[in-house]
Amino acid sequence: MNILVAYYSETGNTRKVAESIFASLRHTGKKLLPIDQAEDLEAYALIFCGFPVQHHSVPARMVHFLRSIPKGKQIALFATHGSLRGGEKALGAFFAAISQLPGQTIVGTFGCRGQVKPQLIDEWMEAPQHQAWAREAQSANGHPDAADLQDAREFAETMLYAAEHIHGSVKNPG
Numbered sequence: 001m002n003i004l005v006a007y008y009s010e011t012g013n014t015r016k017v018a019e020s021i022f023a024s025l026r027h028t029g030k031k032l033l034p035i036d037q038a039e040d041l042e043a044y045a046l047i048f049c050g051f052p053v054q055h056h057s058v059p060a061r062m063v064h065f066l067r068s069i070p071k072g073k074q075i076a077l078f079a080t081h082g083s084l085r086g087g088e089k090a091l092g093a094f095f096a097a098i099s100q101l102p103g104q105t106i107v108g109t110f111g112c113r114g115q116v117k118p119q120l121i122d123e124w125m126e127a128p129q130h131q132a133w134a135r136e137a138q139s140a141n142g143h144p145d146a147a148d149l150q151d152a153r154e155f156a157e158t159m160l161y162a163a164e165h166i167h168g169s170v171k172n173p174g
């Protein structure tokens, strides 16, 4: 099975997670590529797609990439975000990504925190409507850390197992 780990990353957090996922895939037909270099997507059965959460959703470039994936693939989504892990803000971004993937099988999702540029936090602290979220983002400093990257490796192994062994998973109807 050919596997692609495709990611979009502005400050390197999502790239670190992508690299950990890639390293843990004991597989010969695998590639790690930023989304703007990923082509010939038809060649892959399982595609990991990683992005930073931006404005509580999926960056436009990632939306474009997700829409460009030929139908009938197995997709594993991963993201980094400043907000708390498992929080409703991060979950909202995953739902937004899934809504761009009708006709694909979503094998699973993984999210972890990624540190946020200090100047961004300073800016958001100035705006009352962003303050609560900016406070949350402050504690993402130092992420992704070693534990996050270990979790990412375990996620990757689980996704690979699911893609190879679990047939007839429910397709996203869109």
Ligand SMILES: Cc1cc2nc3c(=O)[nH]c(=O)nc-3n(C[C@H](O)[C@H](O)[C@H](O)COP(=O)(O)O)c2cc1C
Residues within 6 Å of the ligand: 008, 009, 010, 011, 012, 013, 014, 015, 051, 052, 053, 054, 055, 056, 057, 080, 081, 082, 083, 084, 089, 090, 113, 114, 115, 116, 117, 120
């Ligand atoms: C323009 C911008 C908007 C962001 N918006 C959010 C957000 O809405 N929610 C969140 O949890 N993190 C947000 N973040 C923080 C990033 O998701 C986080 O720092 C991520 O780990 C960056 O990943 P990267 O280094 O791969 O680009 C934002 C970052 C930027 C630059």
